Amino acid sequence: MKRWPTALLAVLFVVACGKGPEHAADSLRLAIDVSPASLDPRLGSDESSRRVQQLLFNGLIRFDGRGEPQGDLAASWEQTDALRYVFHLRPGIRFHNGRPLTSDDVRYTVESILQDEVLSFLKGDLAVIDGMETPDAATIVFRLKEPFAPFLVNLGLGILPRGSGADVGLHPVGTGPYRLKEFRRDQGLVLQAFDGYFRGRPPCPTIRLKVVPEVVSRQQELLKGSVDLVVNDLTPDQVEALRGSKDLEILSGPSNSTTYLGFNLEDPILKDVRVRQAIAYALDRRQIIQVLLHGLAREATGLLPPDHWAYEPNVRTYAQDEAKAASLLDAAGYLDPDGAGPRSRFQLTYKTTTAELAREQASVFQEQLKRVGIDLEIRSYEWGTFYDDIKAGRFQIFSLQWTQLLDPDVFRLRFGSGYLPPAGSNRVRYRNPEVDRLLIEGTRARTVEERRRAYSRIQSILAEELPYFNLWHKSNVAVLRRRVQGFTLTPSADFYVLEQVSLR
Structure with a gap:
């Protein structure tokens, strides 16, 4: 794979430069990719903000x-x-x-x-x-x-004391296990254990969160010993390269996130469900998971992960079947013009980010779809431009990830016809009156079983109509130095678990 040399160079760099600074005995040091947008729980919705807010x-x-x-x-x-x-x-x-x-x-x-x-x-x-x-x-x-x-x-939602005002993002006061000592934007944060925490003072006196934007640098920091813990901020190749380190432990576990292909349902080609189903049958997700993701994911059959209480297992699935994909494309009127020759049935544009793993994933999709006669043009953009295009509907196909899939009401904002951007997250422009009715039924149900029945039917419909092709549920992965004791992974990769961590 292309990224192996990068991961190995990071290992060699650290070996050449020595072990690095000694660790602070009483500080748990974490590397995060970006600075929190806001420490105010009413404002910060990004992953870095959520993580720090859970401690405050x-x-x-x-x-x-x-x-x-x-x-x-x-x-x-x-x-x-x-x-x-x-x-x-x-x-x-x-x-x-x-x-x-x-x-x-x-x-x-x-x-x-x-x-x-x-x-x-x-x-x-x-x-x-x-x-x-x-x-x-x-x-x-x-x-x-x-x-x-x-x-x-x-x-x-994190609770604030009355009268907190609008400056909570700079001077947060909460009830959490840690209190803010220092916040330097784009550099890091220092948190101190709260003696009056209602579950008891955390064992670790100090948490230092260091902003390390470059993924290779996060790997180097771990190897040098200047960082103790990285959660979900390393590539699969880097995780594999670190498995041989005697000073590091690698934890992995299921997540409540889903990576999916989104189709623009207003596109002349993709509005035909047979084309969407053909694309699903053409992709070999098992190969991608094993080779590109090093097994750190599990195939998805729907938006919800299998251990969610509302998950419906009995839906249509799409194991790779190139013959079935070709048959569906023929039925949709897109005949292969030259059999095994180089000409394609049609061309589609796939938008992604400039991240290395995202581009490699796009290349695999391109190769697999070519085998059934679909020419996939890849266009990669910086995150801001890419995300603006997706929200505005300027795409044919894209791939993104949903995280924090806690309540099945997630279907409403993503597939309800009244929730097209900017009012919601129905980016693919899906409309189905029966799904709309079931979404309302799910929100108004009085019992768990009534809700489960409504969302079960929704999942069955979506698996047939395929506004998304849900690809996989990525594993949460934490890499930590062995002096860190008591750390656990939750499906949401929550940071509140750090209140239980100690150092040896």
Whole structure:
């Protein structure tokens, strides 16, 4: 593979330069690829922001590996009717500034979003709230405008003390296991253990997050010993190159993310479902996973990973079958003009980023589709340009990844006909009245089984109509120095697990 020399050169560079600086005995040092956009939980939606926010803040709830809600600041809760949720806070919780947490702080945090104290991406998700009540300091009551089963997903929002204002991104005060000591944008952050944390003071006194934009440099930092931990920020080739290091441990586990091919359903060629199905049958995902991803993924049959509570296994699947792909293209009217000759049935354009792995993946798609007579032109762009094109619908085919697939309501924003950009994330312009009806049914259902039935039917329809071809669920991968003890991987690669980590 093309990237092997890069990974090996990084190893040789470190060997030539020695072991590097001694580690700080009381500091856990992590390399991250970019600086957090905002430490304010109402504003930062990128992965780096989410990771740091999990160390500084707590929400009413958090989610376990199967996407099931668990109490965080909330000791318990109940849904008294279709429109009313009551949450009871754990006793004795304090903010980093010593103030006790009360239900009024929860109310303030939500109101600051709904009343535009800050312009938050979460406002649309919380707009279903009709009102809030705080009958006492430990109880918060939410009243909804209409039944909305996915409501709990929005309550992982980090809670702020009342009156926090708009400068939380620079001076965050939360209830989390760590408090902010230093933040230098594009350089890094220093966090200190919070002595008053309600689950007990974390074993590791200090966490240092270093921004290391270059993937090769992150590998070098690990080998030199100047970084202790990297999570999901190395290429599969680099992970393989590091397996032989006696100083490093590699952990991998299932994720709740999905990598997919998106088709522009308004395109004259791709609007024919037979063409989309032919593309799916033409691709050898097993080969890509084994060779390009070094086995660090599992084939997908739908958007939700197999261990999700709403996952439906009994749907149409697309194991590679070039003969079936060719037959579907013939049936769609795109006959092969010269059999095994060089001429193609038609040409499609595939957009991707300039990242090396993304370009290699595109080349494999190109090669495999060529065998069934499809000429795939690859165009690669810097991330900002690529992403703007996808949101604007300026594409035929692209590939991206969805992460944090916690609640099956993810189907609504991605496939609901009322959620085309910028109102939602239906980038492929999919429209199906039956799916729209089932999406509403899923949000208004009162029981888990009612929701499961609605989303099961949705998954079956999508597997037939194929607005996406879901490719694989990538594995989460952490590479850590052996002095790091107690680190675990969750399906969302959560950083709140660092509250349990110690150093030897």
